Amino acid sequence: MTIQYINRPDQLDSLCQLISQEPWIALDTEFLREKTYYPKFCLLQIAAPGWVACVDPLAIADLTPLLEAIYNPNIVKVLHSCRQDLEIFYQITGKIPGPIFDTQIAAPLLGFQENPGYAMLVSSFLNVNLSKAHTRTDWSERPLSEDQIQYAADDVIYLCKIYKIMCEQLDKLGRSNWLESDFALLNDPELYQLSPENAWLKIRGKNKLTGKQLSIMQSLTEWRERTAQQENKPRSWLLQDDLLLELGKLQPVTLTDLAKIRNINDRTVNRYGKVICELIDSAKQRPPKPLAEKDQAGKKTQQHEAILDVLSAVVRIRAEENSLNPIILATRKDLEQLLSGDEDCLLLHGWRYNMAGRELQGLLRGDFTLSLKPDGVVISVA
Template identity: 45%
Template sequence: MNDIASVRVDRAHDLYIDTPEALDALCKRLEGSSWLALDTEFIRERTYRARLCLIQVASPELVACIDPLALPDLEPLRPLLTAPGTVKVLHAAHQDLEIFHQLYGAVPSPVFDTQIAAALLGLGEQMGYGRMVSEMLGVDLEKGHARTDWAQRPLDPEQIGYAADDVRYLGEIYLEQRERLSALGRSDWLDEDFRRLSDPASYAVDPQTQWTRLRGIQHLRGNQLCAAQALAAWREELAQQADRPRRWILADEVLVDVARRMPRNTAALARIRGLPERTLERHGSAILELLEQSRNRPETDCPQPAERLVLTPDQEALADLLMATLRIEAQRQNIGPAMLATRRELERLASGDDDLPVLRGWRARLIGDTLLAVRRGERCLRVSENGVRLED
């Protein structure tokens, strides 16, 4: 990059924002920026919702750490986060965007995720921020504050500097990645991925669908699935109301075991291994009532788990062929295979399913059309002394 010096602010000039007046002044300075780098520090080990402890923000002119614990509200920041002319740059953005959705009921947009862009540029899948800064900019970040309790005050200068470094280099990386994507003709390839990141629906929680996330539900049948759905929805709503982690109320494996065994009384419920005594005392009656309601529901009203895909031997072989094709094309394009499609997607493709992400947008142009041609028998793999390649 030719303008690195213009987008890197020295630590000595970092701002710490802990008064309403300072926040107002900061937001005025940030108005009209072409991009803003964002990151958050939070804790959620003992709560359902993440407790926001610090917001780091950087523009071409400044780096600042905003202290939500010292401020009455963060409303002045909202217009900046939704300004259509300002790109919000984050790394591994989902958790940070989830926190902003929790805070404002809206998600910053437009966004640019440097981790996703790194994968499209062939720099590596799920690349960590520290490694990316090191490889792209030659800067080795400090690692000593990775386990900091960000809720404690006051924060010392080293902690603040460590947090500020999480956005200090994002602008440089964003500009460099944007240039590389443009040189490869891939500038707009990630637009759909980034729009999906800014979709509020991606962060909404529906208690009635939480049962689908439980491990082990494939072993449940009929009214057991009714029970799993009812218990998972009850647990979700209770966790939200009490602002406590789900597992503190009922761990996943215990919930599934309760749904499987469907005890009829307190004594039988108490014999469920791993059920906390506190939960039994406080919520045993509610759990038994949900189980009774589940027993009385017609099986036709019970939810159904996702149908397990079973491939024929020919389809298994085709999935292997599609996977080999994917790897060859990913290597040729210098993109991580997982950025293009998963093995599960290719198995569905081999089974005849055409409603897949790999067959939409830039993935279709890059690999999806080729995979369809292989499935139709129009293209094949040939092995030669020069390696494996695709041929008509």
């Protein structure tokens, strides 16, 4: 298949015409973000059966006509593991180009493991082993070689073929509509733009901090996020996550104390040390934002664990009936969320709710009972 390499504005019209005639298109992006907070958009690959194009956003300053064509709500956009790709579109336009079909999300409904890689799907569906020759390519360098362009185009060429096979298999299993709510969640702007004041919610280990420790960690995490955005630097270049927790525990308020902390580098102390110490001192004077109930540290009782075991048994039964890996239906963490009443629990939405969530809620309310029979576990109305 001939690859259209588009690096001039006058080439966009014909591509937009091609896109407008398709019910769906495959998309992929190449970007760099090792040295930046925001991804640097370097290449856009687009394909449909019969054609493929690679668009150079470094050469074309105004992509408005192309974006308008892509954002057509009547055209399904097919991607694999789409979060970072969609972040780029959100960064440019402030919105998501729905509707979306993510092959990574869909694959487990066809018997694959959770979050399968693109190479695995290509190998499984098409018996093709993808080249890894340009895995670490600097996509911002120009000119791109023919091999690099072919490598980039292959991602969407094979994605088209995979999508068609997936749709056929999902239709055959009666599961084509199961993923609508999963894909709808991808339109949530919070997935692509983390607000600085809520950045602390992403820090693992936060539930082990209390009082002043938690307040300090929250304040420093908000500062780190704002500074990383303003300076367009990776947040880890400012402070690593584990260092945020350590600062919350040690609470240094002088540059001398700060410099003694393990893993903090001299550059950070010299450039940001005064601000960090002031933030720590200020945060010690105010109460922390409360942890959500699900994040509060506490020893789980044997009764709690027993309830989770019962719920897990139901998940395994329903997963087996539908030829799914139980982890795809619900993890133990999902069940803990359900037990805590978390409305964001996946079991309360979409196909998971219909397959098991409604029934699990009924068990917790006492509407259903479990009984043992020689041939297995039976769930019946109480």
